[in-house]
Amino acid sequence: xxxxxxxxxxxxxxxxxxxxxxxxxxxxxxxxxxxxxxxxxxxxxxxxxxxxxxxxxxxxxxxxxxxxxxxxxxxxxxxxxxxxxxxxxxxxxxxxxxxxxxxxxxxxxxxxxxxxxxxxxxxxxxxxxxxxxxxxxxxxxxxxxxxxxxxxxxxxxxxxxxxxxxxxxxxxxxxxxxxxxxxxxxxxxxxxxxxxxxxxxxxxxxxxxxxxxxxxxxxxxxxxxxxxxxxxxxxxxxxxxxxxxxxxxxxxxxxxxxxxxxxxxxxxxxxxxxxxxxxxxxxxxxxxxxxxxxxxxxxxxxxxxxxxxxxxxxxxxxxxxxxxxxxxxxxxxxxxxxxxxxxxxxxxxxxxxxxxxxxxxxxxxxxxxxxxxxxxxxxxxxxxxxxxxxxxxxxxxxxxxxxxxxxxxxxxxxxxxxxxxxxxxxxxxxxxxxxxxxxxxxxxxxxxxxxxxxxxxxx
Numbered sequence: 001x002x003x004x005x006x007x008x009x010x011x012x013x014x015x016x017x018x019x020x021x022x023x024x025x026x027x028x029x030x031x032x033x034x035x036x037x038x039x040x041x042x043x044x045x046x047x048x049x050x051x052x053x054x055x056x057x058x059x060x061x062x063x064x065x066x067x068x069x070x071x072x073x074x075x076x077x078x079x080x081x082x083x084x085x086x087x088x089x090x091x092x093x094x095x096x097x098x099x100x101x102x103x104x105x106x107x108x109x110x111x112x113x114x115x116x117x118x119x120x121x122x123x124x125x126x127x128x129x130x131x132x133x134x135x136x137x138x139x140x141x142x143x144x145x146x147x148x149x150x151x152x153x154x155x156x157x158x159x160x161x162x163x164x165x166x167x168x169x170x171x172x173x174x175x176x177x178x179x180x181x182x183x184x185x186x187x188x189x190x191x192x193x194x195x196x197x198x199x200x201x202x203x204x205x206x207x208x209x210x211x212x213x214x215x216x217x218x219x220x221x222x223x224x225x226x227x228x229x230x231x232x233x234x235x236x237x238x239x240x241x242x243x244x245x246x247x248x249x250x251x252x253x254x255x256x257x258x259x260x261x262x263x264x265x266x267x268x269x270x271x272x273x274x275x276x277x278x279x280x281x282x283x284x285x286x287x288x289x290x291x292x293x294x295x296x297x298x299x300x301x302x303x304x305x306x307x308x309x310x311x312x313x314x315x316x317x318x319x320x321x322x323x324x325x326x327x328x329x330x331x332x333x334x335x336x337x338x339x340x341x342x343x344x345x346x347x348x349x350x351x352x353x354x355x356x357x358x359x360x361x362x363x364x365x366x367x368x369x370x371x372x373x374x375x376x377x378x379x380x381x382x383x384x385x386x387x388x389x390x391x392x393x394x395x396x397x398x399x400x401x402x403x404x405x406x407x408x409x410x411x412x413x414x415x416x417x418x419x420x421x422x423x424x425x426x427x428x429x430x431x432x433x434x435x436x437x438x439x440x441x442x443x444x445x446x447x448x449x450x451x452x453x454x455x456x457x458x459x
Contacts, residue, residue, distance in 0.1 A: 046091060046098045046099060046100040047097055047098065047099045047100070048099075048100055048101070048102065049099050049100070049101050049300045049304075050101060050121040050122060050298060050300050050301050050304060051101070051102050051103075051104075051114075051119065051120045051121050051122070052067075052101070052102070052103045052104070052111075052120060052121070052122045052123075052124055053103075053104040053105075053106070053110055053111045053114035053115075053119065053120035053122075053123060053124065054104075054105070054106075054107070054108050054109075054110055054111020054112070054114070054120075054123045054124030054125055054206075055105065055107065055108045055111065055124040055125050055126040055206050055288070056086060056105040056106065056107060056205070056207075056231060056232075057126040057155065057206065057207055057232075057250050057288070058105070058124040058125075058126060058152075058288055058290075059086070059088070059103050059104070059105025059124050060086070060105055061320050062153075062288075062316070062317065062320045062322065063088075063103050063105070063124060064081050064088050064090055064103060065316050065319070065320055066304075066307070066308055066313060066316050066317075067090040067101045067103070067304070068081065068090055068092075069307070069312065069313065069316050070303075070304050070307045070308075070313075071090065071092045071094065071099070071101075073307065073312065074094060075094070075095075076092035076093060076094040076099070077092065077093045077094075078091075078092055078093045079091070079092040080092070086104070086105045086106055087102070087103070087104055087105075088102070088103040088105070089101070089102050089103070090103070104120070105124070106204065107202065107204030107205050107206065108123075108124070108125040108126050108127055108204070108205065108206030108209065109133075109203075109204045109206075110204060111123030111124050111125055111291070112125070112129065112130075112133040112136070112137065112143075112291070115137060115140075115143075115291065115292075115293060116136055116137055121292065121293070121296075121298055121301050122290050122291065122292050122301060122304075122305070123289075123290070123291040123292075124288075124289070124290060125206050125288075125289040125290075125291060126155065126205075126206030126207055126209075126210065126250075126286060126288055126289070127206040127209045127210045127213070127286060127287075127289075128144075128287070128289065129143055129144060129149070129289075129291060130209075137293075140293045140294060140295045140296075141293075141294040141295045142294065143291055143294070144367075145294060145367070146367045146370055147292075147294040148291055148292055148293070148294040149289060149291055149367045150289065150290045150291070150292075150305050150308070150309065150367070151287045151288070151289055151325065151367065151368040151371075152288050152289065152290055152308050152309065152313075152317060152325075153287075153288045153314070153317040153322040153323060153324055153325060154277055154278060154280065154285060154286070154287060154288065154322065154323040154324075154325070155250050155251050155252065155277070155285070155286050155287075155288055155322050155323070156250075156251040156272040156277045156282050156284050156285045156286065156323075157207065157210060157211055157214075157248040157249070157250065157251075157284040157286065158248065158249050158250070158251055158254035158257070158259050158271075158272060158284075159175065159246065159247075159248050159259065159260040159262055159284070160235075160236075160239045160246070160247055160248065160249055160254060160257040160258060160259055160260065161239060161245065161246050161258055161260055162239055162240070162241075162242060162243040162244075162245060162258060163240075163258040164192075164243055165186065165191055165192070165243060165258065166190065166191055166192070167186060167189050167190060167191040167260065168260060168261060169260060169261035169262070169263065169269035170189070170260050170261075170262060170263075170269070171262070171263045171264070171269070172214065172215050172262065172263070172264050172283060172443075174189065175215045175262070176215050176216055176219075178196055178198050178246065179198050179200065179215065179216075179221070179224050179225075179226055180221045180224050181224050181225040183196065184196055184225070186244070192243070194243060194244045195244055196244060196246060197227060197238075197242060197244040197245045197246070198224070198225060198226040198227070198245075198246050198247070199226060199227055199229050199234075199235050199238055199239070199245060199246065199247035199248075200224070200226035200227065200228050200229070200247075201228070201229060201231075201232075201235070201248075202228055202229075202230060207232070207248070207250065210284070210286040211248050211284070213446070214283060214284050214443075214446070217443040217444070217445045217446060218444075218445050229247070232249055232250060232253045235247040235248070235249055236249060236253060236257060239257055239258070240256075240257065246260075248284070250322075251272060251277060251321065251322065251323070252320060252321025252322050253321075255321075259271045259272075262282075262283055262284060263283070264283035264440065264441050264442065264443075265439055265440070265441055265442035267283075267438075267439075267440065270282065272284070272285075274323055275328075275330045275332075275353070277323045278323050278328060278330070278353035279330070279351070279353055279355050279455075280355055280357075280450075281355075281440055283440065283441060287368065288317075288322065290305055290308065292305065309325075309371065311326065314326050325368070325371075325372070325375065326375065326379075327352045327353055327354050327372075327375055327376060327379040327456075328352065328353045329350040329351070329352060329353075329458060330350060330351045330352070330353060331350055332346055332351050333346070334346035334347050335438065338437070338438075339434060339437065341432060342393065342432065342434055342437070345391060345393070345432065345457055346457075348459065349391065349457040349458060349459045350457065350458050351455060351456070351457050351458075352376070352379070352455075352456040352457070352458055354372045354375065354376055354456050355453050355454065355455055355456070356369040356372060356412075356416045356453065356454040356456070357369055357449060357450075357452070357453050357454075358412065358449070358452055358453075360448070360449065363411070363412075363415065365415070365416070365419065369416075373416075373419055373420060373423065373424050374424065376390075376420070376424070376426070376456065377420075377424040377425070377426055380426060388428075388458055388459065389428045389429065389430070389458075389459045390420075390426065390428065390429040390430075390456060390457065390458055390459070391429070391430050391431075391432055391456075391457040391458075391459060392413040392416050392417055392429055392430070392431050392432070392454050392455070392456060392457075393413065393432045393433075393434060393454065393455040393456075393457060394408075394409035394410055394411070394412040394413030394414075394431065394432070394433045394434065394453075394454050395409050395412070395434055395435070395436070395437065395438065395439075395451060395452060395453050395454070395455070396408040396409040396412070396435055396436050396451070396452055397436065397439070397447045397448045397450075397451035397452045398435075398436060399436045399439075402435055402436070405435035405436040406433050406435040407433075408435075408452070409433040409434055409435050409436075409452075410431060410433035412452060412453070412454050413431040413432070413433060413454050414431060415454075416454045417429050417431055436451070439451045440453075
């Protein structure tokens with residue numbers, strides 16, 4: 001498959017659908033140097049299977065790879081990728097005809113705008129759909145429902161500085177102070193006497209939306225001292241070359257940069273690795289999404305999303321550098337301050353990378369959790385040791401009353417246990433309730449979703 005990486009190409013955001021369409025029209029007949037010998041791709045010459053628009057994090061490399069793998073699985077031949085700036089076309093011969101899948105990677109917001117305008121069949125997003133976008137697309141149905149929203153992998157934002165910067169860790173509160181302009185010199189953080197140069201992605205970027213949501217919560221500043229950059233490649237270039245710079249990069253783009261450990265609340269500062277991102281315990285972890293119009297049935301769209309969620313598709317997610325959703329057993333050191341029963345569990349068992357979470361902190365499992373139930377069933381069926389059992393460890397965000405916190409955490413674990421027993425034939429489970437122990441965030445907006453969770457341990 002001639003599918004090349006486009007992750008490193010910088011782009012300038014286009015902030016309206018008319019701009020997107022004009023940009024598409026102007027670039028359909030323009031190819032980059034690597035594909036200049038290919039003939040122009042037009043809809044009259046090719047059948048469009050489906051169209052993807054949105055996140056550059058997904059669209060730069062992951063989406064073209066997934067599309068190419070999907071076409072290969074369908075028996076397609078002559079699979080090729082053609083790119084012009086942040087537009088990509090994956091073409092192939094399928095059942096005697098030429099087919100094409102256009103991919104427009106201009107930022108998460110443009111994906112929902114394209115769904116609204118009918119110029120895309122799938123929106124790619126590196127953050128969850130916003131309330132304003134849900135309202136704009138309400139005529140199509142519930143875009144936050146399980147039929148429309150699909151988590152396809154995990155990423156984390158890595159905070160990066162120049163290699164000569166001695167500052168090795170920062171809290172989310174300190175990051176907020178830097179980006180608000182309240183801390184302006186590295187000297188205030190134990191570094192050199194240099195004015196801090198914070199780098200911020202453009203306003204259309206889902207990467208920026210994730211950073212803002214995790215760092216500022218509901219207290220987003222109207223304006224700050226940050227320099228706006230057009231893409232991950234520009235951020236990377238600055239932190240490699242500028243001793244004063246600080247920025248954030250997707251996990252898959254952070255190889256070779258000087259990473260800063262990040263802490264939230266009372267948790268220890270950590271540099272993200274694949275394990276802590278897989279469990280979604282790292283404070284700057286984010287989910288990668290595909291959204292479709294739930295009121296339209298397009299067989300190719302459904303088949304493609306099903307492929308992405310399959311073992312084959314998830315393998316491609318991992319190969320590109322993101323973290324896939326396939327359950328993995330992790331060995332973790334026991335927490336010294338953990339309750340005794342939990343500490344013993346950590347010492348003798350392995351934690352699975354699955355953590356069940358609930359929709360908006362409610363009593364109902366979220367869309368990822370609903371699919372993780374089946375992933376967990378498949379994982380257990382593949383184990384050769386038939387004597388393995390599961391322990392479901394529940395946590396609550398309720399801190400004001402320890403008795404209520406214990407009840408809520410137990411209820412959440414029992415909710416998962418019931419779903420596993422009822423729908424997935426996994427009955428050998430036990431429950432451990434830990435109340436509000438080990439919160440992952442102190443933010444009042446993020447707390448109900450992040451802290452209210454159920455871990456899975458395999459004995």
